[in-house]
Amino acid sequence: MPIYMDRHDVSETVTAEHVAKLHIEDIKIEHLFGCKGLTYWFDEHRKMAFCLIDAPNKEAIEKMHNHAHGEIPHKIIEVDNIIVESFLGRIADPEKAANELLHCIKNPAFRTIMIIGLKPLSLKDGIKDSKNIPFQKLYNTITKAVTDNVGSVVRKNSKSFLVSFQSVSKAIECAMHIQSNAIAFSKTNVGITIGIDAGVPVAEADGFFEATIKSAQRMSDFVKGNIVVSAEVKLLYEQENPNHTIDLSKIRTVNSAEEKLLNHLIDYLDQSSQRTDLHVAAFCTELGLSKSQFYRKLIKITNQSPNLFLKSFRLQKSLQLLKSKKSSISEVAFEAGFNSPAYFSKCFHENFGILPSKYLQKQTS
Template sequence: MDIHTVDSADFSVEDVVKAHMEDLAIQERFGVVQLKYWVNVDAKTLFCLMEGPNKDACNEVHKQSHGNTACNIIEVFDDEFNLYLGEGKSVNDLAQYNSGEVDTGYRTILLLSITELSAKNGNFLIEIHKIIDQHSGTIIIGPSDEIMASFIFFSNSILSAKAIGKLLRAIPDNIEFNLTLGSGRPVDEKGDNLFEETKKKVQYLCSFGLKKSMYLDYESKILSDKERLSSKINTEDFKLVKIEDFAFSNKLFDILENIIDKPEFKSEDFNELLGLSKSQTYRKIKSLTGLAPNQIIQEFRLRKSLRYLKITDKTIAEIAFDLGFNSPTYFTKIFRKRFGITPTVFAKISKNI
């Protein structure tokens, strides 16, 4: 599958239809079969799904027929493709929603990260799956402590997210969650996977969010403004993250990943790595995460420890040292203060859920 970005001010669906016909006329020479294409006129992007012997052959069809070569081509597999883009229909290979409108290929991805701190919460996961299904979402396979779903329409995704948030906040026992909605295109100008940049966005924000927090990216807000039901949907429960904030979140995430096992790293070290003054670093981290720089380091390590305790058989001491804590006793103390239980108890609970 490829992506094309168009510079022409007069870009239209009719232009793409014509180019597609030109591709069809010569595709056999290169062993390529054009299967389906998606057009987003507002964003001036289009995406072509093809079968072919290799990327070069697929791109050569475009080059020889009309000269508009792809900005990027990725390999896709049936199972993954069908989860994100299998719905809807096509007319002469042009992707359409079931309503008959042109399908842009853009999707909204919901990522829900859940941590159970007790074993008394019942079958809420079943209820979450029902909510997603009721709002026409498609569950994407992921880790057991995360649920990812894809939605064609933003309005369905946010209604689903609000219902999930209401369900989880009503659970009396100790449970934490972070939920993020992010929208984007199936193929990016860089990358090798479907919805790669969009999935990165939601994963980064789920890693930073305060407990029981919900984030919404700016691309989703743009989509909401274009959908008829958007005016009836309240987004006040969500923190809106602007486009420029994502570059910062990516850099912050990479720094935290790289220093997680380094106890000598201090919050002041962020300043140089981020290229900001002390006050700028504080403001930007606080605005994005709700935490001060020293707090985000500890929170990131504690969040990581939850996963380590759940999926590994390492001792508490080993996990503490792996995550940059000098003392297992101190790690246990702040873990209990943060989550209300000891690491040992959490490990037992999580392995029995």
């Protein structure tokens, strides 16, 4: 059977003991609905509970909760048990709770999510593979920094790491350590960008930690700065470390208004970048900003003008299309929003140091 995670937003008066009792009530009658409760997380501070349940479908979970105690989940999503364990560290009750009659668990599911982007400075040489000693040392340095700061690597490849932390402070320490070592590995032809955000596994989106991962990814990809964090991460860090503040000379903080604008813009581009007639005026209309306002805000966030940002976005999209090897160069050019293959090849060469035809040959060789 599939596995689901649900989210319950509870009132301020609810305690961990209350949630444990509701969990016991579920277990008593779960068999009537073909369900099996695996474990749960409760966040006393944010007043959220998350249940992990083996069930035939979402409807069975709703019926089970309703029959047991009447507390219907606010959201239910299907999840993968391996991914859940990678992010949250377990898919069963903690050993101590499993041995207690009440199964009282005070373990929040809130996590700090880090995206470490490894970007080639020139595609002519590319990111070296695992056989290249400088790159392998860099890769090992990143892996060790994550481990030393009690992070969990959810996914990694030659282009990025996706990491989960329970502690905001440990995530920041990890990022600082990685960037302090980046200069020593300049021979790898790779630039390192880090985006950090924090959130819960089940939010408004349908994916597991989807909104938080997307935010961290976009900060890593588009915001100027080697380490970029959300306003919430900055606040949480300073709450955990009352005698310290984030060093703004080393870490860029994206405020909530900037984050909202960036997400709105990227969502719009994801849907519209293939339009060859897309111009800055369309951005302004979509975002409700004047040309001068949009220019000023985008420069501050990305250090790029609107036209340059649009071209960079299209080039990154073209790179993904070329890597898929499913389209010709002409098809990639138009799908990415360029009005001619010749202009696309010119822009690609200026930005990446190699013609798309040569890059495609390197991919297939």
